[in-house]
Amino acid sequence: MNVLLIYPVFPKTFWSYDKILELVDRQVLLPPLGLITVAAILPQNWNFTLVDRNIRAATEAEWESADLVIFSAMIVQKMDLIAQIKEAKKRQKLVAVGGPYPTSVPEEVVQAGADFLILDEGEITLPLFVDALQKGETSGIFRASEKPDITITPIPRYDLLELDAYDSMSVQFSRGCPFQCEFCDIITLYGRKPRTKTPAQLLTELDLLYELGWRRGIFLVDDNFIGNKRNVKLLLKDLQVWQAQHQYPFRFNTEASIDLAADSELMDLMVKCNFDAVFLGIETPDEASLKLTKKYQNTRSSLSDSIDKIMRVGLRPMAGFIIGFDGEKKGAGERIVEFVEQAAIPTAMFGMLQALPNTALWNRLETENRLLLDSKQDINQTSLMNFLPTRPIEEIAQEYITAFWTLYEPERYLDRVYRCFLKLAPSPCKAPFKTPELADLKALAIVIWRQGFKRRTRWKFWHHLFGIFKHNPGVWEHYLTLCAHNEHFLEYRQAVREQIEAQLAEFIALKTAQLDQPENTEPDFSQPETALSSLP
Template sequence: MKILLLYPQYPDSFWSFKHALKFISKKAAVPPLGLITVSALLPQSWQKKLIDMNVTLLKDEYILWADYVFISAMYIQKESVNKVINKCENLNTPMVAGGPLFTQEYKNYPQIDYFVLNEAEITLPIFMTDLSAGKAKRVYKTDMYANLDMTPIPDYHLLDMKKYAFMNVQISRGCPFSCDFCEITTLLGHKVRMKSPNQFIEELNALYKLNWRGSVSIVDDNFIGNKKEIKSAYLPKLKQWMRSHKYPFVFNIQSSINLADDKEMLALMAETGFTSTFIGIETPDEVSLNHCNKVQNENRDLLKSVQEIQKAGLQVSGGFIVGFDSDTPSIFQRQIDFIQKSGIVSAMVGLLNAPKNTLLYQRLCAENRLTKESTGNNTDSSMNFIPKMDYDELMLGYKKIIHSIYASKPYYQRVRQLFLNYKHSYNKQKEINFSLFGAFLKSVYVIGIVNKGRMEYWKLLVWTLVKRPKLFIEAITFAVYGYHFRIVYGL
């Protein structure tokens, strides 16, 4: 068999980092981990080609070469998905689809020949058996969750690694929490299922042998979903591996805010090479946190929790939401104040949306308030339901937040606040920093000379050299991020 593994294109968005990646001559932030894992589940004797449309142009010859095109996608890739489907149809190449978008919306894609849904460790072998027997069904889905002991090492060798800023790995699936706007538990369940520490180490070995050095994203929706196991089994083994391999990687994660409660674990993570975490903070308003069942954020000083993580040596990026039913007009300034005081430089502020199959979606459907499907893009100023707050007031307040945190002056002020909070870990992981001289020169020209916020850029660099000289590379990095955010938000 000849299989084309096809990953559709992302639109320009907050997390695409499209405009920032140009400074380091990269095409995409992370590769399609799901597809290269699916590839590893296919027979090794089959021929496989990966086309990630975020880094490579899709040519007709690739589709014509294939016996089947395997497509995986998320909601945000819908526009590109439609183009891919039309192209495959026109070239008469059968399609096999899976991933989050199709698992929830397969009925909306009658053009696709086969759907292998939910977790491929379960459904893909059944499809393969039926296909080889000439009796393949159209839809394969399951209510069961995969045992991750059965998950193979992804086919990282299919990637053109030099085109990516990060590699990505996965330790666990599932989340113990039940935020009403989140679809993770619908897709992956509440029970946190984990690979063994040895499995994870073997994946790192695979990346190491392929000469990857640098940033690795652990893409678990909550890295500390099973905090006891991570602390006792994973981190000690990972720390040992990192030391023996002379710290080839730095790790970033997603976690819940209760990471701040365990200083011993934070210290261990910093020593091991963890440098940043994304946390869904959502809102400083206790009533809204209660209404959306964000129990892990309730009854705590969120600002202090963020600062505890920063002081331990991990930078914090965060997700924030406005548009909860209990939000009042005061929420906009409260969000601005919190973000600025926190030193959360990459603050993704979005309007509340209700993805399919979430508790929020079900409630809004019962209240007849849904208007359309969610786009999956947290920062495109769209909503898929009628909010309680006046819509125009909500839009104005949202735009006020964006301008107030991403205009040059407040943005660079927030970078300085982070540097004041942040205790950088200066161990051997610093050795992995490749030369950023070219990126620095580009930033000087594009941000420091051409860009309208150039004075704030120079003020940050001078302040950093005087007050926090060891954070100069971070200052350049955040200046480039800010440039990307201002373009995305049209500032």
């Protein structure tokens, strides 16, 4: 069977990094790990072609030869997913769909024309799908009532990727998270009992990537890498040996909960394995909001002190922040900016709270009749909230726009990066010298020209760079990489402002129109334009 695997387009998001990728001659930040894992689980006598639409579109020859088209997508990709399902059906192709978004909202892909829905985790549902095909069935929905043992998961088909197009590689060690944050869909999709691969299993995946010639960064895509600390430490002890034997070909980053800071052994192991950054879900410095959303792990110790510990051991903190929690007091945006500045977090992903399907937040808001159901919404940092908050949405949106704009003011950003890297411990891992690629040298020259000569950042750029060379020279290369990120945020903050302001104007217009309706009209909360009259 000839199988065409298609990964839909991501809209521009905080993590798109388009401007930075252009500088280093890459097209996409990360590959579709889910689809290449699907390809590894399916029969290996099938012929697979992978098309990542963030790199290129499928050719006519690829469409023509396909007996089966398989899609996987997250909620942010849903617009292109729906369009591509319709395109495949127009070509009379058999279509199978899976991944986080169809698992959460299966009815939308059914309406688009998908024949097979392979939902939940593929280790269980993909074999059911294959059995159905072998029986001659042409449609079906396959679900799992349990979570699979991922020690049986085969090595993803990394050979299907156009490796040169990606800036970093994706590898997974665990699924699930032990916490209970109300807004998070990870525990809905993968459960609260973290399941891990074996250390040998993951090292075998790294062996394959090494053999394929990969020598750049690897993102461990686990939603909470340290959810099962015992198994993670076992992995890191073996990974430390593997990295040393191979002369540190990879640098790693990942996502973790803030309680990482309380485990010095774990942080030390990560740094010795050449981890250089970690994404932390901070969400808000407001303790009342953290308790309301059941993110209790963030209330057990000082967030600032925890970040400082992580930084000083050698892990650059990235952090996520959210505005719009119920009961939130005015000025939340300013408090987030103040916290980010005080903690010297260079990269602060910031967005308005979104209710994700089937989460505890979604279910609560649905019960309270507060959801604004808008099929056009793709849910990212340029999306207005999809529910009615407890304070005016105009107030929240304006605070968000102002805070995002302030966080990524170019000079302020450079100051924050500088303060972080003055504290950041240099990596103890010493890789052999590697001649820089031409694209990297060209990127460096462009960054120096733009930030060191062309723009008003010139004084700070040179002052801070010389300061790094003087006070912490072991981090200068990592530091310049973060300076380059300014190119992305300079443009993206403009996109956030323009798109949120446009949506806010539309929102206010709909609200005004609704207020002009006769008072005896019963509101229909299934549509946003009729829910607006209940806006505080």
